[in-house]
Amino acid sequence: IAIVTGGTRGIGAAISKALKQEGYRVIANYAGNDEAAHKFKADTGIDVRKWDVSDYAACESNLKAIENEIGPIDTLVNNAGITRDAMFHKMTPEHWYQVINTNLNSLFNMTRPLWDGMRARNFGRIICISSINGQKGQMGQANYSAAKAGDIGFVKALAQEGAAKGITVNAICPGYIGTEMVLAVPKDVLEKRILPHIPVGRLGEPEEIARCVVFLASDQSGFITGATLTANGGQ
Ligand code: NDP
Numbered sequence: 001i002a003i004v005t006g007g008t009r010g011i012g013a014a015i016s017k018a019l020k021q022e023g024y025r026v027i028a029n030y031a032g033n034d035e036a037a038h039k040f041k042a043d044t045g046i047d048v049r050k051w052d053v054s055d056y057a058a059c060e061s062n063l064k065a066i067e068n069e070i071g072p073i074d075t076l077v078n079n080a081g082i083t084r085d086a087m088f089h090k091m092t093p094e095h096w097y098q099v100i101n102t103n104l105n106s107l108f109n110m111t112r113p114l115w116d117g118m119r120a121r122n123f124g125r126i127i128c129i130s131s132i133n134g135q136k137g138q139m140g141q142a143n144y145s146a147a148k149a150g151d152i153g154f155v156k157a158l159a160q161e162g163a164a165k166g167i168t169v170n171a172i173c174p175g176y177i178g179t180e181m182v183l184a185v186p187k188d189v190l191e192k193r194i195l196p197h198i199p200v201g202r203l204g205e206p207e208e209i210a211r212c213v214v215f216l217a218s219d220q221s222g223f224i225t226g227a228t229l230t231a232n233g234g235q
Contacts, residue, residue, distance in 0.1 A: 001073045002217070003066070005029045005053050005110060006080030007046075008037040010179035011129065014206030015077055015213045016046050022214055024075065027066055029053065031080065053080045053106035054098075060113045072117055075125040075217050078107050078151075083181060085140045096143045103147035107154050115167075124167035125217045128155055129209070132175045132232045148173075152228055159226030168225035172212045175232025178203040199234030 002019045006012040007028025016028040027047045030037045037048045049066070051058040067073060081103045084095040111126055118124030133141050134148025152171050159169040176182050176194055182203060185194065195201070212229050215221060 001025045001027070001066075001071055002075035002077065003027045003029060003063070003073050003110075004077040004079055005106065006031070007077070008040040008048055009033065010181060011174065011177055011206045011209050012077075012079040013040055014210040015079060016040075017044055018207065018210035018214050019075070019077075019217065020044065020046055022217075024217075025070065027070070027073075029062075029080065053078075053110055054101035056105075056109045056112075059106075059109040063110070063113045067117070072121060073114055074118070074121070074123055076110060076114055076127070077213055077217075078110055078126070078128040080106060081129065081131075081147075081181075083141070083144055085144070087140050088142050091142060099143040100147050100150075103144065104150040104154075107151060111158070118162070118167045119165045122166040124162065124165070125221075126155075126158070126162070126167065126169040127213050127216050128169075128171045130155075130171045130173045130228070132173050132230070132235060135173055135228075135230070155228070156226045163225055166222065168216070168222060170216045170225060171228045172209060172216070173228055173230045173232065174204060174209045175230075175235050176203050177206055177209060179206060197235060198232070202233065204231060204233055 002024040004012050004016045007016040008030040016026045020026045029049050041048045051062045084099050086095050128151045130151040131148040133145045137145045155169050155171040
């Protein structure tokens with residue numbers, strides 16, 4: 001059983017579908033876009049559940065309900081994320097806290113309720129979708145880069161705790177992937193400032209990140225933990 005946060009759109013939707021294809025029973029979480037979630041469910045047959053991953057109590061109660069109803073969750077993909085970009089001199093506390101709460105605090109909120117069960121069963125796969133901008137920083141994204149760099153620290157520390165219990169914890173750092181998040185960037189910024197810096201010469205596809213998740217989630221990837229898998233077209 002795999003749970004994918006933000007699993008109904010963009011990269012998360014590709015991850016949900018790829019895991020289903022591999023034979024996982026997948027639950028795709030989302031925040032509020034019911035229309036997209038219902039369409040995703042109708043198209044794929046994948047179960048969707050709405051709650052806010054920045055809310056610890058909501059994560060705990062929903063995960064408990066899913067485990068009671070369906071069974072133990074062995075694979076967690078922390079994918080949900082948002083941007084609230086602004087140059088730092090214009091960044092508000094709301095910009096800062098929304099991004100930290102959704103992109104970083106969610107890792108605690110989702111992982112903590114599942115951790116004891118994974119430890120007891122001596123198996124778990126935790127995969128966190130960080131970002132190239134957590135590795136290198138990005139103008140206008142002090143909040144996002146801080147959260148995404150935080151993801152990597154979380155993974156490295158927790159990997160050490162999970163290792164003796166068969167739980168692997170890894171990060172994937174996508175470069176620019178053609179989802180709504182990136183297509184929301186103004187066209188001239190995309191064409192003049194982003195694409196010329198991608199050696200492969202194009203945006204990545206959500207499915208290219210989903211393949212990384214399938215690889216790390218596999219039973220055969222047990223020796224890979226605390227790692228950062230970079231998929232960014234050579235950047
Ligand atoms: P999208 O904006 O396309 O999709 C985001 C998904 O996350 C949606 O399903 C959304 O739900 C969900 N979500 C957002 N906030 C919450 C919340 N508080 N609780 C639960 N679910 C939430 O994003 P992408 O597919 O582009 O990005 C996915 C991940 O990959 C993010 O972590 C992002 O930072 C990271 N990433 C993306 C890159 C890119 O180029 N696109 C590059 C590097 C990293 P709803 O549909 O209800 O809004």
